[in-house]
Amino acid sequence: MIKMKINLASIGMEKGRQYETIITTRNPDGSKNAAPIGVIYAGDDKIITRIFKGSHTLDNMIREKEFVVNITHNPELFTVSLLGNLPQDYFNDDYSLKCGDAYFKCKATSFTEAVKQSDPIKKKGEAIVTKSEVIDMVIDKPVKAMNRGFGYVIESLANLTRFDLVDDAQKEKYITRFKESNRVVLKVGRKEDIKAMQEIKKELIKRGYDL
């Protein structure tokens, strides 16, 4: 275990980009809660979350002010923490996850009611944007924080290879999917993912598709 100076770039985080993490928090009865949450790196030791009202995570963050951001690529951790309750023996005493690769502890500094216009969920006042400072960081294994962009690039490329083999209705579906993928990558993807999506878009336009 390496306890180190806080440097989120060391786990591959780029300023302004969003990473999928598992946030662990303390419930009112002292038990531990885990949920997948997107974390935006705001530079230096700052991060931002936007969490919809009604979640345990948000309530716990508002009450406790402290929480842990766990870095993992483990699909089981994401799935079980979303669909059910992660068993208490998955957690360390400091609320981090035993089988995460790295984690950082945060202190929330502000909570603001907000809605982001680019999001499909637009109801005002439904979400809270929290700004937080990272106060401690532990890396158990070398890891890059999970970013959704690359998956969309690969899926868009795979669909591109099938374009010439499918009928018009299916082509239309691929175009709709590409538009949605591009929207997400522009929002959360890394620079190289955005560049790749621009190349795919150029290719689709070259082939005569309206984007």
Ligand SMILES: Cc1cc2nc3c(=O)[nH]c(=O)nc-3n(C[C@H](O)[C@H](O)[C@H](O)COP(=O)(O)O)c2cc1C
């Ligand atoms: C990859 C992933 C990222 C997510 N990011 C967010 C997020 O940024 N904000 C949010 O409100 N919900 C997000 N969710 C949904 C929450 O995890 C979900 O609402 C969860 O049930 C909240 O659990 P809790 O009540 O234990 O906090 C995300 C889900 C997944 C699978």
